[in-house]
Amino acid sequence: QKEVEQDPGPLSVPEGAIVSLNCTYSNSAFQYFMWYRQYSRKGPELLMYTYSSGNKEDGRFTAQVDKSSKYISLFIRDSQPSDSATYLCAMTSGTYKYIFGTGTRLKVLA
């Protein structure tokens, strides 16, 4: 079993929809959780960073962490065609080792 599981998609939604992206993990030592967006042939770009359980909101993006279920989510409100990209979750226990999910490919249709 992989330490971090993420549905690869692709996920296609109409413009304006609310998108829900998720990751599950097995290592209870993970404390710091990140979401990255990666456009085709570009480097990952940090979107959200959360520590431990709870919610964090930034504009149209909301990150949720449920440590009891070992489950993290990223919600995108009012999705735009420019949100079409691969979304990667990442986590670490506080060392310099980060574990990434395999990424979910999102397509927002105009």
Next chain:
Amino acid sequence: DTAVSQTPKYLVTQMGNDKSIKCEQNLGHDTMYWYKQDSKKFLKIMFSYNNKELIINETVPNRFSPKSPDKAHLNLHINSLELGDSAVYFCASSQADSYEQYFGPGTRLTVT
């Protein structure tokens, strides 16, 4: 101003050759990383350096040797290239007390 830069952007070479990839960051960060992203987009950490010291080596073959001449640079040298080394290699950096990593644009390595 590019925060994390890598050279070259593309690298095509034959099996058995030796090649290097360079990374530089101008963010003033003291921790740098190398990642490998395979054809299925899976991003896997290879090395972490903090203040020029190697702190993470994720069971990477000895053919891969990172070198950090100073805090702003982390280079990756690969000996005796194999077909399985074909991937995109990303450099990243972060502050030691932060878990927010900033990635470079990647180096697409193709071994033929």
